[in-house]
Amino acid sequence: MxxxxxxxxxxxxxxxxxxxxxxxxxxxxxxxxxxxxxxxxxxxxxxxxxxxxxxxxxxxxxxxxxxxxxxxxxxxxxxxxxxxxxxxxxxxxxxxxxxxxxxxxxxxxxxxxxxxxxxxVTNFYAVPGAAEHVFTLDDVPQAQAFHQRFLDGCMRASARHAAGGGDEGLDIVIVGGGATGVELAAELSHSARMLARYKVHALDPVRHVRIRILERGSFLLPHLHPRLSRRAARHLRSLGIKVCTDTAVARVEDGVVIDTEGRAYLSTMTLWAAGVExxxxxxxxxxxxxxxxxxxxxxxxxxxxxxxxxxxxxxxxxxxxxxxxxxxxxxxxxxxxxxxxxxLGRPGSPAAFAYRDYGSLVSLGPLAAVGVLSGTVGKRKLQVGGFVARWLYALMYRKHLMALHGFARMAARTAADWISDRISPPVKLH
The missing domain is CATH 3.50.50.60 (FAD/NAD(P)-binding domain)
Known part of the structure; x- marks a missing residue:
């Protein structure tokens, strides 16, 4: 065997x-x-x-x-x-x-x-200080560490604000305007609002939790059509997120990110999502x-x-x-x-692997998404957004579950998630 x-x-x-x-x-x-x-x-x-x-x-x-x-x-x-x-x-x-x-x-x-x-894993592109001063999202422990730092930072800034700290808050810089950076920025904005709603902090979710995306290209989500990229940028700005395109990072220091033009961006937390290797x-x-x-x-x-x-x-x-x-x-x-x-289990010489691009979907928070579907109508690419894109985005994970567990267990997990979403807070509170 x-x-x-x-x-x-x-x-x-x-x-x-x-x-x-x-x-x-x-x-x-x-x-x-x-x-x-x-x-x-x-x-x-x-x-x-x-x-x-x-x-x-x-x-x-x-x-x-x-x-x-x-x-x-x-x-x-x-x-x-x-x-x-x-x-x-x-x-x-x-x-x-x-x-x-x-x-x-x-x-x-x-x-x-x-x-x-x-x-x-994350590709730092040899940017000085990046590996030492940023968070990454390569695995669950790293994601949990970022969340705990975010939660602690909101509570700490809230305490300083209550003690007369003025507009002192939390500055979050996300380096990279691809799918990971855009999706995280949108979800963080939502989390800041929910934490304020549940009185975990007393900050203004926009004025005091300041989120900024630095993208070296001219558009966010460069793998999508520019029209969708502009749509995503408008949505992020409507949430109070600052979008800085044509901005390449030169180095990262403790508490600050500096671009190639010499501009400095204060950062309580920096997340690197600029590429992988x-x-x-x-x-x-x-x-x-x-x-x-x-x-x-x-x-x-x-x-x-x-x-x-x-x-x-x-x-x-x-x-x-x-x-x-x-x-x-x-x-x-x-x-x-x-x-x-x-x-692998078939004798003889197999046919060559043929990849088909079915498109890409990017979440813009709990209620929005943008993306493109390939090959849905002949060879045309169909641009989608809003509720339809958000629904299709949710289906991607269900498809993954079905590949691992089959339809019945995937359906049971979906029902359990639906119930959990309605009896639990929308974000972790501690």
Whole structure:
């Protein structure tokens, strides 16, 4: 029985493990092993909702061990540190507890086929001070740390304001006007209003909680049509969010962000959302990588150096014959997981992977969204906004849940979320 090891339990890795477990694992044709450093999965496109306090990560996380038990694959918790291609093994670092004691020693895990689904991390583009003075949204702990800092900052500023601090408040600078930056800004604005409503702070949500987006390009959301970008910018400004385009960051210092023109932006908190790259591990695996550290793969998602190793999602570099390089997006990881689930257990030479761009949707808070749908009417791109876009945006997460759990459990989770939304505050209050 061959062993297929999947390193990384993100959107693509966990879906692939689930599908292979339901097919090859259940039939006893292969041993499927999923490896991840964390014990549970959270859908990365929703990390901004954890950072804003809209969503509790624990309520929507998927325990890898529980998913493995229900879908005929094995979960091994560990941080992958290297590959021995000759011996066909990967190395997992020792697992330690919160007190530093060793729970499991360093170990080797054998594979016949290895799928790298390592995701991506924040790219600081060598901007001085960025790595030292900003928050990022690469994982749940980082999002939770940002939310706690935001909550504490609002309460601290409220106390100073009550003591006669004038207009002293909270300055939040978000570097990067892509989807993550725009979605976080909108949700933070909503959270500031809800925290004031529940008397968690006594600040004016607009005058005292000052949110600013710095985007080096001429438009927010550069992957969308300029008309939609302008629409998103107008909506953010209507919420009191300052939008600064054509603004490149030169350096970040403690409490201030400085652009290339020498302008300084005071910042109680700085969130970096200006781009991603592959994890540093990818550059150490003796595999061909591009300038972003992504592993180069061919049309069948096999690495160009070793046919026994595959890569998918954000850590993979695949040039689409039509449209150039595939952007690191959740829909690309989903399509590649579907492709590998069908081809890994099939004998013979598989057909090349073909990526189809179905469009993009961006949330602008609880009641608004913008985006474009591709291929909905012939080959035309359909621009959407308002309630329709918001409804379609919510469906993306439900589609992910259905891929992991099936329709019945997805529907049950949707009903549970609906009930929870109506009996709980709209944001976390502590």
């Amino acid at each position: 061959q062993t297929i090891v999947i390193a990384g339990g993100g959107a693509g890795g966990l879906e692939l493990a689930t599908r292979l477990g339901d097919s090859l694992g259940k039939a006893g044709q292969a041993r499927i092993v999923l490896v991840d450093r964390w014990p549970s999965h959270f859908w990365k496109p929703l990390l901004h909702t954890v950072a804003s306090g809209k969503r509790a990560a624990q309520a929507t996380s998927v325990d890898y061990a529980a998913q493995a038990e229900g879908h005929c694959f094995t979960f091994q918790r560990g941080d992958m540190t290297g590959i021995d291609r000759a011996a066909r093994t990967i190395t997992l670092a020792a697992l330690t507890g919160d007190d530093g004691t060793e729970i499991m020693p360093q170990r080797a895990l054998a594979y016949d086929k290895l799928v790298l689904a390592l995701g991506s 592959a994890p540093a591990l990818c550059r150490t695996l003796d595999l061909t990588v591009n300038r972003l550290g992504q592993v180069s793969v061919g049309p069948t998602l096999q690495t160009v150096d070793d046919p026994a190793i595959y890569a998918l999602g954000d850590c993979a570099s695949l040039v689409n014959p039509v449209g150039g390089a595939i952007a690191p997006r959740a829909q690309a990881a989903h399509q590649q997981a579907l492709y590998l689930a069908e081809t």
